[in-house]
Amino acid sequence: MALLLDIPRQPDWIYNTKQARIVEQIAQNEVIFYSLVSLPWPVASRDYVSHFTITRKDGVTILDSHVVPERLPHVPGVVRVEKSHAHWEIRDISDDEVEITYVLRFDPGGEVPSWLTNTFVTTGPLSTFSNLKEMVKKPEYRNAHFAFLE
Numbered sequence: 747m748a749l750l751l752d753i754p755r756q757p758d759w760i761y762n763t764k765q766a767r768i769v770e771q772i773a774q775n776e777v778i779f780y781s782l783v784s785l786p787w788p789v790a791s792r793d794y795v796s797h798f799t800i801t802r803k804d805g806v807t808i809l810d811s812h813v814v815p816e817r818l819p820h821v822p823g824v825v826r827v828e829k830s831h832a833h834w835e836i837r838d839i840s841d842d843e844v845e846i847t848y849v850l851r852f853d854p855g856g857e858v859p860s861w862l863t864n865t866f867v868t869t870g871p872l873s874t875f876s877n878l879k880e881m882v883k884k885p886e887y888r889n890a891h892f893a894f895l896e
Contacts, residue, residue: 747800748886749878749882753766755881756781759877761874766780766781767779778796778814779796780793780796781793789862791824792827793824794827795818796814796832802896807834807895811830811833812831827855833850834846835847848875
């Protein structure tokens with residue numbers, strides 16, 4: 747949770763994320779954030795504004811995120827993602843192990859060549875989750891505590 751809520755660190759682990767920042771911290775478990783995804787020339791980079799919530803029920807932590815594109819002005823030269831929904835389910839297996847189910851529905855908008863789409867579908871998740879696995883080993887994420895998860 748500590749890593750997932752550390753929005754400015756997303757470029758350190760989420761595939762091709764160039765920038766991320768909090769727009770509004772609504773509650774400890776609810777945030778609106780901005781993210782910029784870098785794409786190779788000649789394809790325009792994409793950005794999105796996301797409303798992110800975390801809940802816990804029956805031993806499962808659920809993260810839901812959907813875009814709120816109208817929340818910030820559009821950035822010239824960048825395509826704003828208008829349709830996206832991410833859903834995470836995190837189940838505790840042991841004190842040191844979790845099982846994560848991640849589903850993403852994402853329409854990048856505009857023209858994107860199939861080779862680039864295929865790269866993001868195949869390389870993106872593996873790279874992101876490999877980076878996630880390494881990042882959570884860092885001391886700042888190991889023993890974080892959140893009252894809303896109890």
